[in-house]
Amino acid sequence: MDVVSDAISAVRVGRPSSNRLRVSGRWCVRLAPYEGAGFHVVLGGACRLLPEEGGDPVDLGTGDVVLLPHGAGHVLAHGAAEPAEVRRAVPFEEVRDEDVRFPEDGPEVELLCGKYRLDRSRAHPLMAELPETVHLRNRVGAHPELRAAVDLLARELTGTHPGSALALPGLLDLLLIYVLRAWMTEAPTGVWPTALTDPATATALRALHTDPAAPWSNDLLAARAGVSRATLSRRFTTLVGRPPMAYLTWWRLTLAATRLRDSDVPLATVARETGYGSPYALSHAFSREFGTTPGRYREKARAGLPVLRAS
Structure with missing residues (x-):
């Protein structure tokens, strides 16, 4: 996507x-x-x-x-x-x-x-x-x-x-x-319109969104974008507001939250789909980002109760 x-x-x-x-x-x-x-x-x-x-x-x-x-x-x-x-x-x-x-x-x-x-x-x-x-x-x-x-x-x-x-x-x-x-x-001067037209940043973003579960690293992402690691890091961070790997972590956890709310798939499946090696690894990262466990997040979201915002 x-x-x-x-x-x-x-x-x-x-x-x-x-x-x-x-x-x-x-x-x-x-x-x-x-x-x-x-x-x-x-x-x-x-x-x-x-x-x-x-x-x-x-x-x-x-x-x-x-x-x-x-x-x-x-x-x-x-x-x-x-x-x-x-x-x-x-x-x-x-x-x-x-x-x-x-x-x-x-x-x-x-x-x-x-x-x-x-x-x-x-x-x-x-x-x-x-x-x-x-x-x-x-x-x-x-x-x-x-x-x-x-x-x-x-x-x-x-x-x-x-x-x-x-x-x-x-x-x-x-x-x-x-x-x-x-x-x-x-609005070509906006942050995101600029990010999505910058060749290196746009290529990196497409890669992360197309396959967020892939074992991405800064080196792999820079190679995909056709620039050096330092160049990608500088341009991506300036335009997107956070480094490539930090953005990837945020996006994976956002996808996990969406799956938890909108489906009944087991936590192990959500972990696999979002690039985490185990339910424990996903739970640890999810709790750090959202301030609650995946299970409690799912319960609150399904009940229509407010949940903590991601950072």
Whole structure:
């Protein structure tokens, strides 16, 4: 798997959810903070997004996509909303799945609003680097894959189609991938966009993610990247934030946590899949990283209880 796919897979829980919202007039809708990532696709009309924790308003037009990767609370409103209107914003739960007409007629706005469920206890640093709001405008010729996904979503929502129960979640998964791709294209100075375009670092990351259980060493990884050990260590550490072997250890334990939560496979199998020679070796490393044993981690995760974050 590639790094972006792994970063999403490590943090995703369950399937995305979505609701259409059609409003008109002088309207304001409040969305509470969420332990996940929120998104909006403007299917028609224009509106404004106002972050609740400060930050500049974001003007949205038809075809625009906005992702709130850290689940920040915010308000969606008509473009000229006054502060008093924003304070009286209607909770989203009271208006979703309905046509709501606020006082005063005005242009109609149609949005697809949704959420991705995320487990931040094992979030990849690529996801952590995302800004509070990722706004991708509908520009001619920009990000054709994203535009195609938005068009398909709009068509899927126009009526009842056979297979839509599977098609819609699949399209929402594609939407997240294409948003991340577009962000990396438009934010070339970010740490991870740079890391994934640096030849040596990107090659090393692909190797570690393709076969994390392999007996990697700095020398083997440098040979794979086609550079000296010192060069790889310097470039990898500068761009990724930790040396190659430290990153490998962190990623192996993140994969182990994912397997423990999402499957019933024995600890010995998890150890083998993540490059540890025995369940004891995995337990020792896991306890040092997460502050709890693999068995207790699995019990808490399955029960929906909070678990300690990885360092």
